[in-house]
Amino acid sequence: MPLNLMDIPTANGGWFKPKEVADAVAILVEVKAFDRQRPTPNGPKDSVLCDVTVFKTPEQLERLAPEVSKGQRIEQTVLARDLETVVGGAVLVTVAQIPATKPGAHPAWVWRQITDSGIRNQVVTYASQRDAAVDAAVTDAPDFD
Template identity: 70%
Template structure:
């Protein structure tokens, strides 16, 4: 039997703060879970759980040195609901605000798909390099059988 090591989806990465990521070049979201109307101290909210890799600057993208948060909770209404259909996969996005449709309402945070092929290719190269390093580390680990 082959040993398969998985991670438990836990929210040890805090909460996603869209305002802090609005200038990011690219955000790689690897969504591991979604809960509809999860109980919170502020009332029930739709909630997504994801590993969030943020490339804040073109230099971070170029050098493969993003900011990585594993198990980050995303609870802004529109952002979380958009991730419900991509549990178990990844998306490459940025985040921005759109004006409120009703007077007196707050602007909403929304995802924007990254369409620049150069950015996509760099993020894919980063993810492939990361996954290769993990596989290498696992295969180099001692066998205790």
């Protein structure tokens, strides 16, 4: 029987802070789970559990050496709701802040799709290499049967 290795989605990656990645070249968000109105200390919020891979600089993208956070929570309202239909999939984005429409309200963070094919191809290359390394590790694992 072949080994079907899967990750258990856990929230050990902290919380997504858009301000820290606002200047990133590319953000690969792999959505593991969506929880509608998850209880939090600040009241119920829509929450997404993701693996977030951030290419902060063009050099990181060129070297295919991103910062990876497995099991990160995204609870900003607009960001979380936009990922509700992506569970089990991934998006390649950046984040931007848009002005508030009501006086006194905070500006909202939103996703921006990456349309540059060069960036998309480099991130796809990274993901392919990462997945190939995982497959190779599973293949090399001892068989205890």
